[in-house]
Amino acid sequence: MTDGGDVANQSAAAVTIEVPKTTTEADELRLPSKLTEESEGPHEYDDEEENDFEDPWSLVRVAMGSLAGASWRLKQALVWPVESFELRNDPKGCSWSELFRRTQTFDDFRQSMPFRPNSAKGTIDLVLFDEVSKIRDKVNLEAVVAHLEVFLGFKVVLRPQAIALESWAHPREQPSEENKKRLGQQYGAHFILGRLKRASDPRSVCTLGITSVDVYPPRTYEFVTGIADESQRVGLYSFARYFNSRTPEQDSAADLKTKKTACLIMTLCRESLKLCGMGECHMLRCLMNPYPGGVPEY
Numbered sequence: 295m296t297d298g299g300d301v302a303n304q305s306a307a308a309v310t311i312e313v314p315k316t317t318t319e320a321d322e323l324r325l326p327s328k329l330t331e332e333s334e335g336p337h338e339y340d341d342e343e344e345n346d347f348e349d350p351w352s353l354v355r356v357a358m359g360s361l362a363g364a365s366w367r368l369k370q371a372l373v374w375p376v377e378s379f380e381l382r383n384d385p386k387g388c389s390w391s392e393l394f395r396r397t398q399t400f401d402d403f404r405q406s407m408p409f410r411p412n413s414a415k416g417t418i419d420l421v422l423f424d425e426v427s428k429i430r431d432k433v434n435l436e437a438v439v440a441h442l443e444v445f446l447g448f449k450v451v452l453r454p455q456a457i458a459l460e461s462w463a464h465p466r467e468q469p470s471e472e473n474k475k476r477l478g479q480q481y482g483a484h485f486i487l488g489r490l491k492r493a494s495d496p497r498s499v500c501t502l503g504i505t506s507v508d509v510y511p512p513r514t515y516e517f518v519t520g521i522a523d524e525s526q527r528v529g530l531y532s533f534a535r536y537f538n539s540r541t542p543e544q545d546s547a548a549d550l551k552t553k554k555t556a557c558l559i560m561t562l563c564r565e566s567l568k569l570c571g572m573g574e575c576h577m578l579r580c581l582m583n584p585y586p587g588g589v590p591e592y
């Protein structure tokens with residue numbers, strides 16, 4: 295879901311990063327298990343409701359489409375859907391049939407996939423902008439790489455050479471006084487994205503830029519946490535604003551690093567899937583649920 299970014303000149307869309315909330319802090323780095331929806335309640339799958347347009351489980355099953363070639367795990371999960379998945383409980387008065395209509399079905403996804411399976415190199419490239427040591431101070435890059443690999447099933451290659459942010463990235467002062475101290479200078483997201491596009495390999499599944507500096511979009515918004523060019527499967531993500539307002543009394547430096555890392559992992563998983571053509575999911579609790587917008591914290 296792009297959030298109305300008016301960036302016509304760049305053929306890129308400003309995006310608000312969307313990550314679902316997680317529940318407990320202790321679980322933060324065990325993301326893949328969190329992202330497979332958990333079971334809830336004693337409901338039974340009811341065959342008699344199969345033709346009911348308002349039965350959520352029937353609609354979920356329809357959205358999944360043909361299971362020919364699907365993994366045995368998915369087929370097994372669908373034998374006990376209630377134990378395997380969790381329905382969203384915050385549909386805001388929407389009927390299940392309406393939520394189904396908004397959800398990307400598996401067949402829709404196959405049509406919007408930007409490459410055929412096995413035709414890309416099968417790697418996701420990560421490119422760092424800013425000094426590596428500054429990024430390493432704030433997030434655990436090894437954890438990011440390891441979690442992306444497990445969750446997305448592609449090899450993740452972290453480019454050893456970071457790209458330094460200099461005048462080409464058009465630094466500017468923060469528009470608001472209070473952010474000057476906390477966030478330092480801002481850099482132009484679209485300039486960095488342009489640089490990233492030139493450094494990307496079109497055979498990669500996608501190319502993700504990561505930066506610890508605050509970035510501004512071409513216009514309209516004061517800041518963005520991400521900007522992407524979906525046609526080239528390239529995106530830039532800044533974690534500068536993650537937990538930016540926390541004080542040392544609220545979180546130790548180590549806790550903050552763990553939180554930022556988990557948050558970045560979820561953002562990059564979600565954004566990678568979006569760059570690969572995956573759309574929103576409105577029925578089950580999952581990573582692709584619509585995000586209320588703003589900075590991805592939980």
Ligand SMILES: [Zn+2]
Pocket residue numbers: 575576578579580581582583
């Ligand atoms: Zn989903």
